Amino acid sequence: MAEPRTPPGRPARCPICGKPVHPSHRPFCSPRCAEVDLGRWLTGQYRVPGPPAELEDDPPPSE
Numbered sequence: 001m002a003e004p005r006t007p008p009g010r011p012a013r014c015p016i017c018g019k020p021v022h023p024s025h026r027p028f029c030s031p032r033c034a035e036v037d038l039g040r041w042l043t044g045q046y047r048v049p050g051p052p053a054e055l056e057d058d059p060p061p062s063e
């Protein structure tokens with residue numbers, strides 16, 4: 001697994017909140033931010049195959 005190269009003296013930033021990344025939770029700063037990222041996947045902010053969660057951009061046709 002390739003790791004992104006980080007310049008010395010300049011810690012990576014959490015892509016979610018911008019805080020310094022915690023080594024135990026890379027590439028995030030905390031488990032919470034990791035969950036946020038996962039949530040984005042699950043809620044379709046990233047395009048993934050599968051049924052939509054609770055999006056309202058495709059309402060059922062009404063009579």
Ligand SMILES: [Zn+2]
Pocket residue numbers: 014015016017018019028029030033
């Ligand atoms: Zn964070």
